[in-house]
Amino acid sequence: MTSTLTGPLAGAAEVRPDGWLATPLATDPAQAAAQARSLICRHHPDAPGPVRCLTARYRTAAFTLGAPPSLLLKRHGDEAAYHGEVLAYQLLADEHVLPDLHSACDDSKSLVVGFLHRPAVIDHxxxxxxxxxxxxxxxxxxxxxxxxxxxxxxxxxxxxxxxxxxxxxxxxxxxxxxxxxxxxxxxxxxxxxxxxxxxxxxxxxxxxxxxxxxxxxxxxxxxxxxxxxxxxxxxxxxxxxxxxxxxxxxxxxxxxxxxxxxxxxxxxxxxxxxxxxxxxxxxxxxxxxx
Structure with a gap:
């Protein structure tokens, strides 16, 4: 189990420090976007362009696809996290509580899902x-x-x-x-x-x-x-x-x-x-x- 030292589940587990991933993802948005375009050509050829970087982090990166954006490319540096997310989409496909999964690639640890831009207001x-x-x-x-x-x-x-x-x-x-x-x-x-x-x-x-x-x-x-x-x-x-x-x-x-x-x-x-x-x-x- 992973958690943070603060927040709702504090104390239930310990976090992994930065540096544990053997192959971290690029954190520069321009570099991350260039890498995303390359893997889309090879592994998600039906995905629309253009590609815009939303987040570029050590473990994950996310990119909108299309203009206006209609899909989201999610890339994982951690294989377990990638398999966990794909498993979630597969197990919950009939519940309609996640975005729709369009494609996934084990080799690149990436998946393409529906881009949900509308927030659901939950403050009532x-x-x-x-x-x-x-x-x-x-x-x-x-x-x-x-x-x-x-x-x-x-x-x-x-x-x-x-x-x-x-x-x-x-x-x-x-x-x-x-x-x-x-x-x-x-x-x-x-x-x-x-x-x-x-x-x-x-x-x-x-x-x-x-x-x-x-x-x-x-x-x-x-x-x-x-x-x-x-x-x-x-x-x-x-x-x-x-x-x-x-x-x-x-x-x-x-x-x-x-x-x-x-x-x-x-x-x-x-x-x-x-x-x-x-x-x-x-x-x-x-x-x-x-």
Whole structure:
């Protein structure tokens, strides 16, 4: 698990310092754009031009394609992040909570997706509930997967995780297994515990059909449960002037997940949040357990 030393998940994990990537990406926008044009010609030949650099960072780079922009090229320096993002698009294709995936290339660790420029305003109850509903759809997506996806993702089922040792980064294995058991009680032992979204106000956008979607899905993992995202939602609800009660966030989240097939009681959801804290060393639940 990766996190920051500050922010909603502080204490749950440690960050990797700069310098760990063997082949970092170019951080000069002009150089990054030139490299993007070259890899588009070789790996995404149907992508439109022109190419404009949005961000050029050590680990990732993003470029708009077309005039006006209609697509986004995302490039990864980290192979695990690239595969994580492609996996997210594949696992959630039927949920309509991400931009549409147009193409991906393992060799260049790049993918082309729909460019969503319209922000989804979430600084009020109705808008924030849309965000919660999108997160709930992601957490419960395994219940709606076709058989072929179920078979592919079988190694990540909760039943397998509960029978295995806790991951090395877990500080309290007993609490971790309590969390997995409570998640299995709510979702079923064959559930794949999707979670760890990069939830930020700027990452909530509007799809062309008007639905709220999330961008930057490379952090999604099939082994963390949805609890980190509920903690982050509680944090976001109290920041940037929203001041929505974390108890309301938890209740709305529980309603949406249960409407989509889960069976969380409020008491068990609070117990699971506390178990997540005990297991990971999370510093604060930001009121999500109140």
């Amino acid at each position: 109850k109705a808008g924030f509930e849309e965000l919660i509903a999108a997160v709930a759809a992601i957490h419960t997506a395994p219940a709606r997967w076709p058989a072929i996806t179920d078979d592919t993702m079988a190694p990540w089922q909760l039943a397998t995780a509960m029978a295995a040792a806790a991951p090395a980064w877990i500080r309290n294995p007993a609490a971790w297994h309590r969390l997995l058991q409570m998640t299995a009680d709510a979702h079923g032992a064959t559930h794949v515990p999707l979670g760890h979204l990069d939830l930020k106000a700027d990452h909530a956008r509007r799809r062309p059909d008007g639905r709220l979607a999330l961008i930057d899905a490379e952090t999604l993992r099939p082994d963390l449960t949805g609890l980190p995202d509920l903690v982050t939602l509680a944090y976001l609800a109290g920041t940037e002037g929203r001041q929505l009660p974390p108890r309301w966030v938890r209740q709305v989240y529980r309603r949406h997940t249960n409407d989509l097939g889960a069976q969380w009681s409020d008491t068990d959801l609070v117990r699971a949040l506390i178990a997540f804290t005990d297991a990971t060393g999370l510093r604060s639940l930001h009121g999500a357990d109140e």
